[in-house]
Amino acid sequence: MIDHGLEQPIGILGGTFDPVHVGHLRLAIEALERLGLAHVRLIPLNNPNHRTSPMVEAQRRLQMLQKSIDHAQLIVDPRELEREGVSYTIDTLVTLRADFANHPLCLLLGADAFKGLCGWHRWEELLDYCHLVVVNRPGSNSDFEPRLQQLLERVQIADPDILRCVPCGRILFLSIPLLPISSTDVRARIADGRSISYLVPPSVHQSILQNEYYKSPK
Numbered sequence: 001m002i003d004h005g006l007e008q009p010i011g012i013l014g015g016t017f018d019p020v021h022v023g024h025l026r027l028a029i030e031a032l033e034r035l036g037l038a039h040v041r042l043i044p045l046n047n048p049n050h051r052t053s054p055m056v057e058a059q060r061r062l063q064m065l066q067k068s069i070d071h072a073q074l075i076v077d078p079r080e081l082e083r084e085g086v087s088y089t090i091d092t093l094v095t096l097r098a099d100f101a102n103h104p105l106c107l108l109l110g111a112d113a114f115k116g117l118c119g120w121h122r123w124e125e126l127l128d129y130c131h132l133v134v135v136n137r138p139g140s141n142s143d144f145e146p147r148l149q150q151l152l153e154r155v156q157i158a159d160p161d162i163l164r165c166v167p168c169g170r171i172l173f174l175s176i177p178l179l180p181i182s183s184t185d186v187r188a189r190i191a192d193g194r195s196i197s198y199l200v201p202p203s204v205h206q207s208i209l210q211n212e213y214y215k216s217p218k
Contacts, residue, residue, distance in 0.1 A: 008038035009104040009163050017044045018054040020065045021200045023181035030176045041077040045087040056213050067203040088121040093129035104167045105130035118147050131163050131170045138175040190214040
């Protein structure tokens with residue numbers, strides 16, 4: 001087994017965070033503890049490639065995310081907001097690899113995002129820079145398209161400790177209890193005038209109320 005004198009792995013969790021909710025934060029903490037990560041970097045997207053544009057502009061989403069963090073090993077990383085153009089994951093990984101040359105990088109993905117991986121920009125290069133950690137619910141099962149299935153046959157691992165021994169290039173499925181919360185549902189509840197208490201951190205709830213984010217136009 002290869003060990004390049006590597007330091008602790010670093011987790012990467014990207015998303016629009018429109019808004020950030022407790023499911024995002026709980027996922028980050030579960031991965032942090034289960035994989036023994038040095039920290040998890042939460043990276044808000046600027047202009048996503050595979051989804052509609054966020055409803056709240058970038059700096060305000062960043063502020064909500066920053067206010068939501070009260071854990072020393074969860075770090076908000078604004079690098080994608082500082083870069084113009086579409087937010088491509090491969091570009092972000094290149095900069096992260098330059099900043100953390102001696103750390104394995106673990107990109108945290110939901111199972112649905114992983115299913116669509118072949119549609120990502122330069123997706124074949126992702127494993128040159130990071131490991132993929134596919135987070136799913138215990139007992140869940142998925143069928144993948146042939147290209148992903150072939151990739152899994154080559155690089156999938158079952159032992160999380162291997163992530164510490166090589167800087168990139170492996171895929172691990174991590175089964176954890178996932179909270180059934182989505183930003184889409186949070187926005188819909190706000191638009192319908194329903195409560196979002198306990199779905200988002202209190203500071204985020206307060207920001208949404210004060211600024212009237214996500215309310216339906218009258």
